[in-house]
Amino acid sequence: MKRIFSLLAVCLVGLSAIAQNAGITLSYNKGKELKFFRSNQLMEAIDAAEINDTLYFSAGSFDFYQLPQINDDYYAREWSKPLVVIGAGAQDESGTSVSMPGTLFLKFDETIPVSQRNVSFEGIYIPNWVSPACEVNNLSFINFRGDFYDRNNLIKNEYDEEDWVKPHTYINNVVFDRCLMDHINLEERNVNQIQVINSKVSEVSGQCSEKDGKTFTLDHSRIRELGGGFIGLVQNSAIHYDYSGEGSQINASGMYSSSNSSVRDSKCVTLDDFYWIGDEMLTSNDGSVTLADGTMMGTLPSFSLYPSYPTLDLKESEIDYDGINGKVAITVKLLGGK
Numbered sequence: 001m002k003r004i005f006s007l008l009a010v011c012l013v014g015l016s017a018i019a020q021n022a023g024i025t026l027s028y029n030k031g032k033e034l035k036f037f038r039s040n041q042l043m044e045a046i047d048a049a050e051i052n053d054t055l056y057f058s059a060g061s062f063d064f065y066q067l068p069q070i071n072d073d074y075y076a077r078e079w080s081k082p083l084v085v086i087g088a089g090a091q092d093e094s095g096t097s098v099s100m101p102g103t104l105f106l107k108f109d110e111t112i113p114v115s116q117r118n119v120s121f122e123g124i125y126i127p128n129w130v131s132p133a134c135e136v137n138n139l140s141f142i143n144f145r146g147d148f149y150d151r152n153n154l155i156k157n158e159y160d161e162e163d164w165v166k167p168h169t170y171i172n173n174v175v176f177d178r179c180l181m182d183h184i185n186l187e188e189r190n191v192n193q194i195q196v197i198n199s200k201v202s203e204v205s206g207q208c209s210e211k212d213g214k215t216f217t218l219d220h221s222r223i224r225e226l227g228g229g230f231i232g233l234v235q236n237s238a239i240h241y242d243y244s245g246e247g248s249q250i251n252a253s254g255m256y257s258s259s260n261s262s263v264r265d266s267k268c269v270t271l272d273d274f275y276w277i278g279d280e281m282l283t284s285n286d287g288s289v290t291l292a293d294g295t296m297m298g299t300l301p302s303f304s305l306y307p308s309y310p311t312l313d314l315k316e317s318e319i320d321y322d323g324i325n326g327k328v329a330i331t332v333k334l335l336g337g338k
Helices: 001-020 039-048
Strands: 021-030 031-040 056-058 058-064 073-079 085-087 098-099 101-108 116-123 126-134 137-143 145-149 173-175 182-185 194-197 198-205 218-219 222-226 233-235 240-241 249-251 254-258 318-322 327-333
Touching: 021 039, 031 039, 039 058, 182 194, 198 218
Parallel strands: 056 085, 058 098, 073 101, 085 116, 098 126, 101 126, 116 137, 126 145, 137 173, 145 182, 173 194, 182 198, 194 218, 198 222, 218 233, 222 240, 233 249, 240 254
Antiparallel strands: 021 031, 021 056, 318 327
């Protein structure tokens, strides 16, 4: 409860300042202190932050063209510090979105211990690839909308040799929770373990690295397509097209169309046509879509692109000062609230 009121206080302090213009709040010194930045001061905010501090982005559009180019490449932008980034949601109305060219690369100073290279993007829409350019410990996407590719194409093959093997830039663990993703692509096998929970994904492809035998798992998700190169476990989910091979395992899930050799358990059913990005009730012509725990195949009712912490709807919230009577009236409405 204390955290909820603290976050509301953060929002209220900045409400009058950012109601008309997008802004960034840095929470530092273990959340005891705050600094405010305009939307065009992204680099100043990142520079002022310590490792694993939190940046709160208001609703609005943020220009990530401010981020430095890598090797003078206009289409390669550097996110240079392990931070928690929390926006006002990845929904179209009153959300937080980003504009930028090319790919957003996570590229940290080599002096930062790998154990501290933890990055989280919550409640934000980044319509570009997010990719590793160095080793990362934990990478989390929550109430997020965007694209993920484990490829580091900053590493060039100088001699263009077909048998050249580039060094890997491993991410130890990746989590997608309540996300809307165009792609989750692990074709480079640069992730040791990945979990996709209660999310909607257009295309899933690739597999985890062979280090430590870790796995690629999707649970309670709606998936348009499992690609032919996908190797992993899908359970309690709805799949529109399945092109995966025998290296994939599908449990307690439904499929509309399949031309594969994936391994399925006896709880799988054939679904009637459905829209992967939608919320309509699933139906099956050869079994029930209700699971043993009472939930349905596909996403859970808790799926949302609104951030999981209380976030003010700036259009519906206001601070009104009555100078005559010396009173302040605060009207608060939360995003996603009724």
